[in-house]
Amino acid sequence: MAATSFILSALLVAMACVKASRVRAWRTSINPSASEVSDSSFAVARVLLLAMAALGVYTGFHNLAVADNGTWSDDELTSAVQGATQELNGSFEYGDPYDDGTAPADFDGEFATKLEDEITEHGGGDAPGYGVDASLTGPTTGTEASYRVTASGAGKTFCMHVTRKHTDDDADTVAPGLPGDKAQVTMPVYTYGVSSRVGEC
Structure with missing residues (x-):
């Protein structure tokens, strides 16, 4: 469970790092008539993705702590x-x-x-x-x-x-x-x- 949380968090961070120009080019190739996405929308999306990644990291460490408390070292x-x-x-x-x-x-x-x-x-x-x-x-x-x-x-x-x-x-x-x-x-x-x-x- 902890490993899954860390992997998902890494994917979210990777998504947040994708350049806006690449996303625009990808959207245009799929739907040329789609409306242009503003820079502010990309900024908001990056903030949300990074926030979700941080939550995933926190959840992962919490799961590790729970697992440690459930077993003997x-x-x-x-x-x-x-x-x-x-x-x-x-x-x-x-x-x-x-x-x-x-x-x-x-x-x-x-x-x-x-x-x-x-x-x-x-x-x-x-x-x-x-x-x-x-x-x-x-x-x-x-x-x-x-x-x-x-x-x-x-x-x-x-x-x-x-x-x-x-x-x-x-x-x-x-x-x-x-x-x-x-x-x-x-x-x-x-x-x-x-x-x-x-x-x-």
Whole structure:
């Protein structure tokens, strides 16, 4: 679309540069009895053609900007992956109270979505808020996984390696029902280690 706008603008400029004598000669060859076109008419036509060409150039650059905002660049993805890595590395979450600290991580579902959202959030103002894909690659265990990270429009691919460790237990005292009836609930604490590099995993 942008290329079409630039081509049409170039044609309009070329038309505006055609000499009046050549246009008069062409009109006479087609219709000898046609009335003479005044110099002021040619001037007005040139102004209109140049104005339309300027509008076409503006439209072309606008379309380029829209296209750029709809895709990821390599620099945008690089910055977003680095920011997401720093944000997630060392982060923690609570497990289920019935978990004894050995439950496997949901690397294929919840964490993959979290990873994509975090990368998108760190994309910056010019990057689109969509188009990031983090897919599991290679062997995966309940505590370790690797993701192949790509984004629409970007040529680079990143590998993000994630580990999850049971690092602590958080005990809380709650009253499940009756007044004075207290019970202690213990929830495991898991800490994530995240690293990233350019290239395939």
